[in-house]
Amino acid sequence: MDPSNSLLLVTKKCKSRKRRTLSTPLDARKKAKKNEKRKEYYVKPPCSVNCRRKCISHIDENRRIQINDEFWQMSWDEQRQFILNNTQRLNVKRQTNRVDVSARKNSYTYHMKNENGTIFQVCKPFFLTTLGFKPSNDKVVQNTLNMSVNQLTFTRDMRGKKPSTKKLDRTKIRLHIESFHPSISHYRREHAPNRWYLPSHLTLTYMCKEFNKDNPNFECSYDVYRNVLKDLNISFAKLGHGECEICGSFDHHEHTKDNLQADCTTCNSYSCHKDRANKSRDQYRKDANMLNRDISDVCYCPIYPENRLIQ
Template sequence: MADPDGSTTTSAIHISKNDPVISNFSSTVPGAERTYEDVLAPNSSNSRGCCDPPTAKRKRSPKDKEETHKKLRESHPVRPPCTEKCLKGCTKKISEERRTEINSEFWLLNFVGRSSYVLSHTEALDTKNKLKNINCVKSSYYKYFLKEKGKLEEVYRTFFLTTLGFTPTNNTLLKRVLNTSLVPENDKRGKHSPPNKCDTELIQKHIRSLNPGISQYRRKLAPNRLYVTSELTIKKMHSLFKEAHPSTECSYQTYLTQVSIVQNEHLIPESWT
């Protein structure tokens, strides 16, 4: 807007979502309402600063674990048993109702419990050929048992697997349990470190090596807060780290996260405040 003397002045413009002009514009122009929501009224709850560390994954609730366990049980129903030509008579030893009970009890166990069940219902024996031929490839074989009326009944491997809900050829569980040790291992799923994980202590040590000091302009906060020189930027600090540790893989975002962590320890550049 021009003043009488010819100069121009600026004034703040306040836009309301209920403004009739905005309402008419939103109703006539496709996508205008979404643009208003995205640009003029962003969701502040989802906004994060550039130095904010990544948010942690939500911890699984007991309801989530039960839902996952339910899906696991539903995906492993009792499968068809041996044929009528079964030499061990597995179907005569273990009834179909008993197979359903075994399947339900098995999938109520956790990871370690299922491994213990397999170990307690199998028996390893040396092959007869091993006694005659030292170079025999197959040195041992296994017998499989299922409990009926408190007594262990020997069954074929196919019957054993299908009762637990596996396909007849899916012996992954047996190999993992029987070929490891006599004691089942703990569940390591979700506990492995990612291959691209950086040494965070090394990064934080490099940030602290920039000799932070007490600012002479902010004595009110001294000595509770330390600063590095204003000439340093995060990009330059990251470049210095890569030069000092060329063999360490560290992305800019990872370094930025560690700067944010150290920032909470009162180590921030004077120009960042």
């Protein structure tokens, strides 16, 4: 074994570097991770008995556990919407300090429903501890309300969703590839019409250079051009020989090409097919002789295999 390669097979702690094989599927691992996180946000002790809102008398412990379970079964967006629907931002009613000195601009009210659907105003510690947060940790409430100022719904988290500045508009590349007129092969019936083919004298390097020459301000690498060509399902494969369906099915017929029977339907169909093919081939030769340039330069005509060129 090469010593340089052996260093890549171990970690910094000199343990063998190998990919972990997990027996549980991904969905089960995500669910287990979510349940593990929920253990940290259990229902914490409520406010004291001396609370002037009398929260304990309105919302019992079983109802608090039910709200906590439903809250942590919600998605991230649904949790923020729940907080937004059950909190309210109000202006400060009475300033104890000078207005220009006071740092407090708003006050907040919190509400919860009991098992009968009646809405009660509760204190801040009761609201936070029911959801599983610490009574002094209102960061989740502040963030949700700050994201939804003067809105009925909160502003969704857009992290990771901003379009990349380096992403190219591949429409120009597609139009450039289609300008070479890819066509369906006459010799690859099993691929038609899903796969298209370009003339064999073209190369991907030539096409990419021509595109960069025509669009100097558009940065396009060879790999990007190749990926767009692959997405369009266009190939440069050299076309092979093939038979049509009628000729292919006649090969399995009991009669041969030299012994056609007049009273056989399959033989008559094959004979008419060959007559039409010969007439088309003769007309094709006449049209080829009328051209003053190589027939391979005509993009709309199929390119003949090399060993079957017109003599």
